[in-house]
Amino acid sequence: AQSVTQLDSQVPVFEEAPVELRCNYSSSVSVYLFWYVQYPNQGLQLLLKYLSGSTLVKGINGFEAEFNKSQTSFHLRKPSVHISDTAEYFCAVSLPRSAGSNYKLTFGKGTLLTVNP
């Protein structure tokens, strides 16, 4: 079975500073990787996804992530954060159809990003 570890439960940063939210996964087969953002009292919004191909993935709101197969990581980065980026961020994996998957998502525990003025 696959699993996801988000190494930081909380990340406080100042506005306009860069940020990296770390995610490691474990799986015996290739996986699809996702980052979702959840604003308070709202649903989950997809930031970006990695399926195959280029290991650097660009998403919405200026976020990007890099897939590193050897380190089984998919860290999320943003060069300059805004107050409005304050939210919970979830890393998730699913298996491809070739692994008999129905694409259900397995989530990490989440990282609370707090951007301070």
Place this chain on the structure above:
Amino acid sequence: AAGVIQSPRHLIKEKRETATLKCYPIPRHDTVYWYQQGPGQDPQFLISFYEKMQSDKGSIPDRFSAQQFSDYHSELNMSSLELGDSALYFCASSPRQGHSYNEQFFGPGTRLTVL
């Protein structure tokens, strides 16, 4: 663009009561997923449907059941509610084909509180 609709948005029930949560997927999405997110927790997969058939099952209690109807909407039925069922319940939909076939679009969730 149309999004996933969930109703009700908030629900308060007493212990041992029943609850029904509804999910209306994005048009032309044929797959529906249900997730449960406890307070301060990550979402946990409960169950999914493809073309009105159950396609996968996760950590869903036996007290819960779900189905997908001919118009692709889905309902999650919860009986003998317990305090521990208090959570945010998300529905997500996905198309089986097209460039978004492996991407799940989440609804705003139903917040269930069991007293």
